[in-house]
Structure formats: structure tokens, C-alpha cells
Amino acid sequence: MATPARRLLTVNPGSSSLKIAVYELDGTEKLILSAEAERIGLVNGRMRVTDADGTTLLDERGDLADHRTALGALLAWLRSRGVDRRLDAIGHRNVHGGSRHRDPQLITPELLAELRELAPIDPDHLPAALGVIEQMADAHPAVPQVACFDTAFHRSMPRLAQLYALPRRLWDTGLVRYGFHGLSCEYIMQELRILDGPSADGRVIIAHLGNGASLTAVRHGVSVDTTMGFTPTGGLMMGTRSGDLEPGVLLFLLQSQGMSPEALGRLVNREAGLLGVSGSSHDMRDLLDRESSDPRAAEAVALFCYLARKFLGSLVAVLGGLDTLIFTAGIGEHAAPVRERISAGLEFLGIELDPRRNAANAPIISRDGSRARVRVIKTDEDLMVARHVRRLLSASGVDDV
DSSP states (O other), X not given: OOOOOEEEEEEEEOSSOEEEEEEEEESEEEEEEEEEEESTTSXXXXXXXEETTOOEEEEEEOOOOSHHXXXXXXXXXXXXXXXXXXXXXXXXXXXXXXXTOOSOEEOOHHHHHHHHHHGXXXXXXXXXXXXXXXXXXXXXXXXXXXXXXXXXXGGGSOHHHHOOSSOHHHHTTTOSOOOOOHHHHHHHHHHHHHHOHHHHTSEEEEEEESSSEEEEXXXXXXXXXXXXXXXXXXXXXXXXXXXXOOHHHHHHHHHTSOOOHHHHHHHHHHSXXXXXXXXXXXXXXXXXXXXXXOHHHHHHHHHHXXXXXXXXXXXXXXXXXXXXXXXXXXXXXXXHHHHHHHHTTOGGGTOOBOHHHHHTTOSBOBOTTOSSEEEEOOOOHHHHHHHHHHHHHHHHTSTTO
């Protein structure tokens, strides 16, 4: 009788979302199904489950009060189908690893205690992520869990790229630029090496443009700078996050407008960005649909593209040129008008898009002969987590996964 294939489950919590993927380990990581809960803590939440071919297995709407409720509902569905039986490991995308945690690690009570100390840095992600880890431990107490850190890819950045112009005593407390979307960047670089090995050793910029958005400069396969900093709020404007703000703006809001720190946190993380500028939606698809009739929607799109173009130019300066530009994540992979507007006027940097390729979301959207090759690559943070977990457990000899 054949031995059942081993299974690995990945968990990817966002500020108002939660993704789960189940893989069978059969030579490679083979996706069995993926599940997602959206609009957690908001009205009209949604749960979707699809198989490896994209066939919808579940699509339900209803309020999801918090991440515990959402995870409980998804686990109940998995359990009813027997999908979560024989799990050999559970891998977690953990947004912040701080200055001490770089490599994926088996989750222990000691690691959890250290991660709880980081919660004030990113209150929109870390508390929910830690709650998910504890809930999974309750559901599967005998299954080893592994934390994979979104900051890890950027720990290779030069010291100068990590520092803020603040007193040195603050650096020692961990107040430095960490960078995020590292698991996505790592996956993209692995894919680029498969597609075009020499390009992966060149000067690359990864534009991870989704509800969270950042740009990362990569040279010789390692991160040398990125737009996000101490928290995922910094850098480029995003769906609901402000991105970079002059410190005086924050002081003005605190001191002259009487805003509390809690209210300021909500403002820059949940009420700003595309939502704040448009006054209607954080979703780029909605804004592109409305921009011809809604000036505020049009301005939100225009500001996003302008700021992305400005950050892109600064990272090209850091790299001393550009060989490859990669668009990824929801906006980067699907919003051809956004890619076009970000790239417009950057011919002097070697960026020249082919309009037809761009409109078709082709794998390569640059013109033949352009100095910089522009690609569209679908990211997969869940698969990156699965790869890390399998590698760690194999090295640790945990059940020979």
C-alpha cells in the first residue's frame, strides 16, 4: 500500500485578510488548494477556496469579526474535507523579524515571546499573526510550525541603506530600516534566475504593487535598498497606507490637531493612500474604472503612479543603472495602465514598453532592443514559505520532510 504523500500548510495573514495554502510534498511542493478570507473586521467579508486548477470549491460572504473567526471557519472547512489530515508542518509568513531573526525558524515559546515584543512596531499585522500561530498550535499541537520573516531578504542591505538620520542611541534599540515584501522579492528572484540566469545577477528593481506596495533594488541577487522602512507603512503610497510623510506632518497632527497616537495610527494605516485621496476606494480596479468620471479617483491613480516613478528613479540611481524591471503583485501583474504611466518618460533609463505586450500582461512587456528588460512575473509568497519550511525541516531532520 502506497504511503500517503506528506502535506504542508502555509498561513499568510494580512491586516484584513488571511490566506492558507495546502501542498503535497512529492519531489516538489505541489499545490492542492488555496483559501482566502477577505475584509476581516469589515462588513461583507468573503471566504474563497480554489483547487490547484483554479476551480472554485467555496465562495461565501458574511461578516468575519477577526482573524480568529476567519481562521476557525477556514479550518472547519478543511477539516470537513479531510484536507488538514497528516500535516507534517505549518509555515507562517511573519511580517517582522526585527534585527535578530533572519532565517526561517521553528516556532518555540521563546521565539513567540520575542515576536510579541515587536508588536508595537507593526500593530496592524503582528498581533493577528501571533494569534494565528497560537490558534494553529491549538488545532494541531503535534505539528511543527515555522516562522518565515518578510524582513529577511533585506538584511543584506548596506548599513547606510538601513540607517535613519537619528541619534545613534536609537539605532541600538532597533530603530532602523528593515524593508518588507521580502518573501515576494525572494520568490521573484528565484523565478528570474530560472527565466534568465544572467539577469538575476544584474541590476534589478522589483515593483511589488498591491494593496501593500514597495519597490526593491537588487544587485547580484541581493537587496541593496527598498522603499519600506521601519514598518510597512513607509515608502510608496498604498491602498490605505500613506507611505512616506514628512515628520512635521505627524507632529502637526499630534500637537495642533489634537490627534491621539491611536487615531494617527488609524489615519496613516487604514484611512490614507488610495482610499484617502480618492475618498471612495482603496482598490486600484475601482479607481481605474471611475477615473474618467471621478476627478478624485483619477488624482489618486495619478499620485500613485507619480510616486512610484519617483521612487523607481531613486533606486536606479542607487544601482547605477537598470537591467531588469519586474512588476508583480495584484496591481503590478494586472493593471496595464498603471505600468504604462509609471514607465512613461523613463526612456532615458532604458525603460521602453511595448503597448501591445503591456496591454496583454505579457511576460515581457518592453520593446525589443530596449536597454532595460521589463517583465511581469506572478509572485507566490505562499510557495516561498513552503520552500523555506521544507528546507528547514529537512535540514533539522524533522520526520525527513
